[in-house]
Amino acid sequence: MSEIISQSALRALAAEWIAGGKSVAGPARVKPDLVLYRVLRSGDDLLLEGFQRPSNSIKDFLFPKAEKLYGYKIRGNSIELIENDSPEPAQVIIAARPCDAAALPILDHVFNWDFHDEFYNRRRAATTVVTLACSAHDENCFCTSVGLDPGSDRGSDAILFALGNGQYEVRCATEKGHALFDGKTEKSERTGKAITGPEKRFDAQAVRAFVTTHFEDPFWNEHALTCIGCGTCAFSCPACHCFDIVDAGSAAGNARVKTWDSCQFSTFTAHASGHNPRPAQPARQRQRILHKFAIYPEKFGEILCTGCGNCTRNCPVGLGVLSVATEINHG
Amino acid sequence: MSAAPQFEPKIVAYVCNWCTYLGADLAGTARLEYPPNVRIIRLPCTGRIDFNLIIKALEVGADGVLVSGCHPGDCHYTAGNYHARRRWILFRELLDTLGIDLRRIEFAWISAAEGRKWQQVVTEFTEQTRKLGPYKELYATGAFPDVPAPETASPGAKSFAAESELREVCHKLLSEGTVKVVIGYGARGPVVVTRPEDADRLVWNNRCFSNLTAYLKRKEIKALGKAAVIVKPCDEKSLVELEKEAQFERKDAHVIGMACEGVGQPKCAHCTARTPRFVDVTLGVAAGPEPQSSPSPNRLAALMAMPPVERMAFWSDEFNRCVKCYACRQVCPMCYCERCIVDKNRPMSIDPAPSTKGNFAWHIARAFHLAGRCVGCGECSRACPAGIDLALLNISLHIAAQKNFGYEAGMDPKAEPVIGSYTLHDTEAFIR
Structure with missing residues (x-):
């Protein structure tokens, strides 16, 4: 026996959540060739098929690109701090890709390791993730190379499997998932299945072995010299989590804001003295691979990459984890 | 019963130290009355008024911005106001494209002797702004009609005939030591080739989107030695501008120009150059004659x-x-x-x-x-x-x-850059 829901019922359910005051985010078409995870205005905005995956990731809703930590006002010699402790509204992320949802446990480690990040955790507690198992993969997908698969429910509260004819099987993995779908589904005999994953594109262990032993190596100059040093890879990655803290506003005070940062920026490691320990792009590309395949795994036991392929898909010059890791494997 | 308080506009005036500031001072000493809505910020010269300051004033709550300096010919620093005029002419176009209400920004020439003109300009601009009401539309969201999205490149790579010749040429350049490095296109994107045998990694097809001249500025690439760079005729234009700005010297790079068959990007719809003009060597055959004009999209x-x-x-x-x-x-x-x-x-x-x-x-x-x-x-x-x-x-x-x-970037190596030069006759119908 399985639980199923029709596409129209799913849209109606999303509309119901919105009407009930929840913030509902999911894939939506922004331009003819651009699909992004966005806050949906209606159930009809939700895009369920006809694209590989959104160009951004669901981290936007848990670790937003700009988060106000607190406000402040400066008057003469006194500073008044204004706490930002308003509770986050409940949110549902619907039709997330498994490679997005799987990044949440990765982020959980980082934001709860030596410091409990109240902003992330507050949002995380208020969020329910409903994943849609993949029904296609493209030449940039590589989840199977980092230990995931297109039907993985890691990080999901519920997962949907397309059955065809606008029907989806619903499997709830957590209490939060049940709270959304109990009583909203129908019984059926049909069960769904995700596609088999993309063929394994590289060996993650070999990549780890290479990066930990080839810190100074001509490889980096040969294969990463064309990196232009933008933050596209990090910002469209579901698992990249580096941030900066900036003062936004006038000198008289406004807000202290947490913003995304990227190890590909030249300012990321720039010292006040002017020295930069990672002087050029090859060293910065090495850092990104090193962090994902060696540093994070050493600390938390898993790879800091879910194989979504966004970094390669979005890179203006065709780099990204997939390109570099395959070069390491074949080079 | 009390009437609703009348809206009092906040006006920020950026004025030049030598003319308008003294003009405003003269208005004061001559007891000429003008609205107190204006907040004067004195700068050394209108040529020093950064365009960001104009935006900043609106951002922090100004309802109108007045920018004023010396009459043409009167600049304390000879030409600061001429440079400023050029910048304003272009900046107004940008503001207009962004949808910033141009009635909120006023430009004027007011000399040290024109206390009365100051009085008049401030009075009229204050009144005009009062009628417009508070400026709430800055960065406002709302409904708007559809704007067509730019055309996208078609998927799939289609190699052009000149690809093999390109590889041969690059192989030769590297093996003979003419250059140390070739900046070109590979299967996934730009590649930097340093060994002759790697010239086979180079491709020339309809996926060659990047403007590779951007790499010439990078110090890690410069460190490799003299470079050959592959340019499409549209990319070549940036070399013309970079040379004018003293960022690039022809002798430092070997430029391989590809006569272009088009990469199918939105930019190709507005192509003005299909054949390279200033390169060291041209390869391939252009898709057709040079287009005469580029229609705006x-x-x-x-x-x-x-x-x-x-x-x-x-x-x-x-x-x-x-x-x-x-x-x-x-x-x-x-x-x-x-x-x-x-x-x-x-x-x-x-x-x-x-x-x-x-x-x-x-x-x-x-x-x-x-x-x-x-x-x-x-x-x-x-x-x-x-x-x-x-x-x-x-x-x-x-x-x-x-x-x-009459300036088109990248076309004429002899033409003076728009910003950084001026003429005495630049149009100024919008300056009072």
Whole structure:
């Protein structure tokens, strides 16, 4: 026996959540060739098929690109701090890709390791993730190379499997998932299945072995010299989590804001003295691979990459984890 | 019963120290009365008024901005006001494209002797702003009609005939030691080739989008020695501008020009060059004769047909997606500053957060720093992961430079750059 829901019922359910005051985010078409995870205005905005995956990731809703930590006002010699402790509204992320949802446990480690990040955790507690198992993969997908698969429910509260004819099987993995779908589904005999994953594109262990032993190596100059040093890879990655803290506003005070940062920026490691320990792009590309395949795994036991392929898909010059890791494997 | 308090506009006036400031002073000593709504900020010269300051005033709550300096010919520093005039002519076009209400910004020439003109300008501008009401439309969201999206490149690679010749030429250049490195296109994107045997990695097909001249500025590439760079005729234009700005010398690079069959990007729809003009060697066959003119894209026409409020709503919607990854800056061959204004924090003139304010500030600064310099390669739009049509801003400035100064970036190596030069006859119908 399985639980199923029709596409129209799913849209109606999303509309119901919105009407009930929840913030509902999911894939939506922004331009003819651009699909992004966005806050949906209606159930009809939700895009369920006809694209590989959104160009951004669901981290936007848990670790937003700009988060106000607190406000402040400066008057003469006194500073008044204004706490930002308003509770986050409940949110549902619907039709997330498994490679997005799987990044949440990765982020959980980082934001709860030596410091409990109240902003992330507050949002995380208020969020329910409903994943849609993949029904296609493209030449940039590589989840199977980092230990995931297109039907993985890691990080999901519920997962949907397309059955065809606008029907989806619903499997709830957590209490939060049940709270959304109990009583909203129908019984059926049909069960769904995700596609088999993309063929394994590289060996993650070999990549780890290479990066930990080839810190100074001509490889980096040969294969990463064309990196232009933008933050596209990090910002469209579901698992990249580096941030900066900036003062936004006038000198008289406004807000202290947490913003995304990227190890590909030249300012990321720039010292006040002017020295930069990672002087050029090859060293910065090495850092990104090193962090994902060696540093994070050493600390938390898993790879800091879910194989979504966004970094390669979005890179203006065709780099990204997939390109570099395959070069390491074949080079 | 008390009447509702009348709206009192806040006006910020940026004035030159030598003329308008003294004009305002004279108005005071001559007991000429004018509205107290104006807050005067004195600067050494109108040539020193950064365009960001005009935006900043509106951001912090001004309802109108007045910019005033010496009459043409009267500048204390000889030509500061002429430079300022050029900048304002172009800057107004950018503001208009963004949907900022131009009635909120007034430009004037007021000399030290013109206390009465100061009185008159301030009085009239205050009244006009009072009638317009508080400026609430800055960065406002709202509904707007559809703007056509730029055409996209068709998927799949189709090799062009000159590919094998290109590999041979590059192999020879490297093996004979003419160059140490070739910056070219590979299967996935740009590649840097240093060994002759790797010349086979080079491709020439309809996926060769990048403007490779952007790599010439990078110190890690310079460190490899003399480079050969592969350019499409549209990319070649950036070399013309970079040379004018003393960022590039022909002798430092071997330029391989590809007669272009088109890569199918939106930029090809507005192509003005199919055959390279200044290169060391040309390979391939162009798709046809040189196009005579480049029509402005229909998406710009659609945008400019909207009223300013809707244009602003369009850009608010676009910029709200900006994540400040700076791909637009990094792919741009003309963005070569060692330290970008947005990375400076003492003082911090652009809000670094990807907020509405911070995103507008960044995109205004980016677009205007490229005024009259952008060669229209369209890489900024292509690189943007949020699908923001950034090239539209550059195109509007490109058209403005053509219309007002007959200047087209990248075409004539002898033409003086638009910003940094001036004539005595630049149009100024909007300056009082």
